[in-house]
Amino acid sequence: MSMNAQAKRQFSAISNEMKPSAIRMLLKVANQPDIISFGGGLPNPESFPLDEIKRIFDEQLSKNGKKMLQYGATEGLDSLNVALSKRLREKEDIKSEPSNIIQTAGSQEALYMLGKIFANPGEYVITEAPTYVGTISALRASGVRMIGVEMDHYGMKMDALRDKLKKYPNPKFIYVIPNYQNPSGITMSLERRKELLEIANERGITVLEDDPYGALRFAGPHIPTLKSMDNDVVYLGTFSKVLSPGIRLGYVVGPHDVIERLNIAKQAVDLATSSVSEYIAEAYVSAGFMDKQIPKIIDLYRQKRDLMIESFENYFPKDVEFTRPNGGMFLWVTRKGADTDKMFEEAVKQKVLYVVGSAFYPDGDNHESMRLNFTFSSNENIVEGVKRLGRLFEKTAK
């Protein structure tokens, strides 16, 4: 018997095309000592409600332990879907039943499965440009092409969308992050939201609304979600930014035909989401802990956003532009003529990390920007990290 012979493995075409995520790679460098990382999209650990989670876990385990540790339903824990349906109705005027909801392993799994159920390999969808890097990797993994539509400070530009639809008239869906967009920090205006729904409805195109940061509003008015204005919208929510990303819990609220397809796909992908996470989240929502925690997170993040913007004003050359997000976790920094990909190696040497702007474009064609996370670092590190970036901008030939 010839043991330890390596099999002649040939992997699938789709696997050959998949690339490691820029951000996942970054997380490894970010663990080195003295590194200040504005790279990852990490919540601040101070925002985790440790005491409440301990209390909830112990209570749920005593009360529901045998169900909490058993296989759960693919659509998720019924009482959690009931609690979310109620909450979304009250907070966001979203009129959905518990049966319109499916729990997923974070929003990432939802994005992956939506790409898989909607598009055949080679078919296309429309996204903002830039868009969330995790969406790009999720859709690429099903061979889905992304057509990016330019943004301005009011969100996706509707004239640009109409133009793209002339060339690409049958997208499988339009994907947007209307609140405090990742990576740009931009909020889509109410007028744009209405116009987007109008365009989509006229043409019978499904709209995906990804709303991970909606609850984290520091400033500006509340703007209605697309889902509240059109119940055919497929809405993605998550506990990652308002409870914990480590529990890997997100959810999709959508029409029954979409939820049913997701359910069948999820049976194949991972059977069900962690019941432990679901029982924790259910008590977090139902017992009112979430409503107490969110204002604390907002206070923490608003102060960090302000500090980062103040540091930009103090330490960045005057020709560096940046967004001033009303919520969320990210700022978008742009310098005309810069090449943030080329700057990155020097940034690592200076021990400060960002995500290159090109990572957020499916076609990678913008090199003038970078995404900075303002939620994770200590106040001291925010000031010091921006100083380092400022020096880097100063000495980088444009």
Next chain:
Amino acid sequence: MSMNAQAKRQFSAISNEMKPSAIRMLLKVANQPDIISFGGGLPNPESFPLDEIKRIFDEQLSKNGKKMLQYGATEGLDSLNVALSKRLREKEDIKSEPSNIIQTAGSQEALYMLGKIFANPGEYVITEAPTYVGTISALRASGVRMIGVEMDHYGMKMDALRDKLKKYPNPKFIYVIPNYQNPSGITMSLERRKELLEIANERGITVLEDDPYGALRFAGPHIPTLKSMDNDVVYLGTFSKVLSPGIRLGYVVGPHDVIERLNIAKQAVDLATSSVSEYIAEAYVSAGFMDKQIPKIIDLYRQKRDLMIESFENYFPKDVEFTRPNGGMFLWVTRKGADTDKMFEEAVKQKVLYVVGSAFYPDGDNHESMRLNFTFSSNENIVEGVKRLGRLFEKTAK
């Protein structure tokens, strides 16, 4: 604005082909009162170490709370991979480094991703016939064809395998469950294991060894895993049967090229596994709780297996055949000439559930068998359920 217009949705071809799992459907019926279900593959809740989990969770949250609730690495918690690598070396003589391991959302996600990275749609793999229904749905979701190879009481028949390889010479992998197979309960003999590796090595075919029940051995000698005999084998383990399926935690141990592909696929599918689950499992393994718990689970399940077999002998017609598994969770019941699909409707009326044998064949061509789970039901229900099935066999024309 025309609101609430349903978009003209067309789903992907692969989504159109996906079918709901027979077992997931069953779980819904199983919740009705008075139903005795031998259907689901559920561990007995008495096997969950509730007190230990409470202690572990509280300790880990105090010590590592901020990491436990944060995003984790895609490959999984390093200390868990270290603990597993050590355990597998000691218990199974599997010589793998922590870097050969990736954590997954249960074995289901591992099966799904393995299908995705190995096979292009339409390409084929070899499995036992019958094989695990979750593997069938995972592989179908990537358009992978399954070629089933007949089994006898020593596992997959090697002459049948050689025959199939004449017609299907280039399978992307051979997938087997050597210990207490799901659904048949059969253990592959040492001779067959060696011959399987010999055939695979000769032809350069990768072998996938799924071992969810290996630790749950009630009788018979320990037989070495394929992985311990050939380190190029891709080995799947899980915490679902020895800790809790609700935490959704499994793992793959494999050569670096396979682990790296899985890592990149997982970045797209769900970023990372639940860190909460990983911290619980890490302490469960490292603090020795697992070694204390497994003998308790074995005692419980052995007794239930014995009771079910005794009940067969008391209440089944003499021409009903069944396997006598040395471990695991399932028994395979066969009656020549029966049609268990047709019997199912009457079984539901009699309030006893099983999984039809045809669900375990990719081509659905065996209707004489059924899978019975012996681990979940109370002793009383095991006897009563077998009585009901016995009456059903009696009155069913062959």
